[in-house]
Amino acid sequence: MGHLTVGLDVDWAVRWLTLSAQAMADHRVELIELDRAIGDSDHGENMDRGFKAVMDKLAEAPPATPGAALKLTAMALMSKVGGAAGPLYGTAFLRASTSLGDAPDIDPAALAAAIEAARDGVVARGKAEPGDKTMVDAWTPAVEAAAAAAAAGDGDVLKVLLAAAEAAEAGAVATDPLIARKGRASYLGERSAGHRDPGAVSTALILRAAAGAAK
């Protein structure tokens, strides 16, 4: 590799999940408020409960590889979050885990592929298209930005993660004017415009945590 970075290992994965759990707790009220506007006021509560369960599982049985950490996360989210977010994030983490296999660490290409696999999992389950005002609107720009950063080829996983996080954040902001066509916000029709999608925001928070864990 042309650049002096290490790949991302299981310690990074654990730090990532820990920072994600922290972010969900810190942004719990904000995510509830966003969901209150166009949903049912539970997204922050759901994600906070889910990542607390992830932390419990991590403590119970420390994983050996990044892939194992993500699989454990998928299982915890699937069984503790419920709602739409539970299966969607569960599938995202499961597909990312599968994409990583049991490699001990992750290079930029593997990282970008894992993010893409996560997004594809969300789409496979939720059938949302970009522009439907869902978490897909954060995942999809992240996938593209990560792929571009990985393709740049300087081997810096941090750059890939930062690109993904920034793109996800921009994607979340860009959901503001959209009219929801999937998920609970779709019931509001045009009244859903003018609000940010809570799932897109939680996706951005998770990807930002991934970058934070790599610093």
Place this chain on the structure above:
Amino acid sequence: MGHLTVGLDVDWAVRWLTLSAQAMADHRVELIELDRAIGDSDHGENMDRGFKAVMDKLAEAPPATPGAALKLTAMALMSKVGGAAGPLYGTAFLRASTSLGDAPDIDPAALAAAIEAARDGVVARGKAEPGDKTMVDAWTPAVEAAAAAAAAGDGDVLKVLLAAAEAAEAGAVATDPLIARKGRASYLGERSAGHRDPGAVSTALILRAAAGAAK
């Protein structure tokens, strides 16, 4: 008779009831508010509904004597007011009617006796004593003042009515500090102190209307 007044006839009785109905409509909200504080927010509504029914009955079958007017009133209140006030006022008017018999007009002594009969009817039905914070606290001073005015012997029915009305009003005001021992306000125990009894106020309004009708 030593004084130049006429006795009270059926026209007076009809004017009285009409002014009473007017007073109940005008004070409907005030009586509801008083009942809201220590009861169930319906006294003004009940009395207004009851006296509207009295007006209907008066229009249907104009009475021939004051006693007949009061009997009709008793029946209308009994059948349209409900709650505690319905039977109590119903009995009051019925006893007053019986006391007047079918005399075409009423002199001071008959008037004082009718007010006393009304009060006795309320006590017979409701078993309240003076000081229990009920309409009895307006009726009893009115009975005493009417008797005194009638005994003064100048034959002026208006004086008797004015004395009764004033005494009832003072009696109603005097219920303010009392702790209720009868009726719905009694459930509040000491919290009933500091509020005026709505039934005492409606009694004062009715007696004031009686004086107004004689002017």
Place this chain on the structure above:
Amino acid sequence: MKKLINDPRAVVDESVEGFGLAHADLVTVSSEPKFITRKDAPVAGKVGLVSGGGSGHEPLHGGFVGVGMLDAAVPGAVFTSPTPDQIIPATLAVNSGAGVVHIVKNYTGDVLNFETAAEMAEAEGVQVRTVLVNDDVAVEDSLYTAGRRGVGGTVLVEKIAGAAAERGDDLDAVAAIGDRVNQNVRSMGVALSACTVPHAGVPSFDLEENEIEIGIGIHGEPGRHRIPMENADAITDRLLEPILADLGIASGDKVLLFVNGMGGTPQSELYIVYRRAAQVLAEKGVAVERSLVGNYITSLEMQGCSVTVLRLDDELTSLWDAPVHTPALRWGI
């Protein structure tokens, strides 16, 4: 005030009309004067049961008209007892010759209006007995006051006396069963919010965001005292203790536990209260043999609940279990 109504003064008329339409298989509604009777009233040979009171407590009493419970219900204006000219024809309509029991909640208005009606029905040749319900331990019981109110226990009196009448008990026996239920039942309630009487248009009392009223009745009247908000377990303990003390409930007793919603409280919360009450009773060695949880005697949209405990014996239990078929309570049929 936001309510699903057309006209504050037509609430009872229209609501009872809708009730009659929805339950035409079970009840007949007389609109002028207003009362509700069992479809097959009068039932030959059976003692008739009549109850009534102000409206706003639904399903009480109309919801309890039917086989095994009331023969007639007489709804007054909202929170205002009905008048004799409603109670008398209702009484006559359900008298098969075996006499009629009036089940009356102990409020001055209800007592006076039913008293007058009973007198006049007797004058028309109907034998009437009155069962007075006064189960509210929030109110001091004294000869010098109006005495205790009738609240949650009313539902149990109506069910059990109704079953006694249905099995063929005579007039005195039905009244005696009703009295026995009343003697063995106590209740107490709490309000988290006030209700708004339609014709008044404003809440029946003002409560701060962190205050609750302990010892409320069912007419939006303020309670016995006001305390800062507490958690459900603490509130349940406050309601249950005076009930058990007053009834003298002891280890080994069998009871029916009734957690009643005041109209605006979700069922999930009633079950949280039930849970605590059941735990406390279990700790005391009291056997909860029967239970009832839901909105049965309400105070419009008030948030809050009441707890009612009835000491059971074998006869009361079997009368409780007897079939009942009314709009609001149904089993065995």
Place this chain on the structure above:
Amino acid sequence: MKKLINDPRAVVDESVEGFGLAHADLVTVSSEPKFITRKDAPVAGKVGLVSGGGSGHEPLHGGFVGVGMLDAAVPGAVFTSPTPDQIIPATLAVNSGAGVVHIVKNYTGDVLNFETAAEMAEAEGVQVRTVLVNDDVAVEDSLYTAGRRGVGGTVLVEKIAGAAAERGDDLDAVAAIGDRVNQNVRSMGVALSACTVPHAGVPSFDLEENEIEIGIGIHGEPGRHRIPMENADAITDRLLEPILADLGIASGDKVLLFVNGMGGTPQSELYIVYRRAAQVLAEKGVAVERSLVGNYITSLEMQGCSVTVLRLDDELTSLWDAPVHTPALRWGI
């Protein structure tokens, strides 16, 4: 926020525990993972019925577990669909070998979690069919959206499919009956006030004193549009018209009319709405053959109601009439 709760995060646990204590004769509660089963599950030879969803809609679904209706209910967190690790064991617990029908309200969360659970239960050898309920005409039906929500019709699907299972229909037949009910039922709701999710602590939307939300769901989500307060008849017309239009109800049709309270509305008001709906149907020559009025699928303490119309045929009517014995719905037993 004032609620009869101990801890916002323990609401479902404690409430379901209380529910289990109160109805121990009818249901068994598993607490970890959380689900409720019929006392006698699995019933030999009978198709099992499982439903579930977020909590806060009580009595739905737990209140409908029992003879003639559901075999299991799976409660999620408040307004959050349950997870596969609850749904799977519930499915296994009620499978007698005849297979299991999942009755799922059409919300993304419910659909996804039940989908996963069905897949995994199938992997364990249980045949699963899914009946999706999507009766809410407030929401546009389109392939490109999440589609219509499941609301009031869910109660009717559960009752009628439950009766089909109880009479011995096989797996496909029970699912087909459930689908038929869904195809013939439509609903629409209104909110006069928002509800407060315990963990959120603030009302789920803000409504002015003179505003109402038309086309609300059952999760405190805002409705389709907001209008100034109207009287009950006008509101009822607004709810009923799109239902009848969408179902194509015509003179001569027979229907079941269901007026459902959202949790915080007095029963008296529901009957005022019922009255108007019944009048309109009568004017159109539609025969209301069955009715249901009360709080059956709620949104915590929300004030408001929904109207549901089911087009009946003889089979659906007789399945509706079939005996049912659950905590919240009971007749014929």
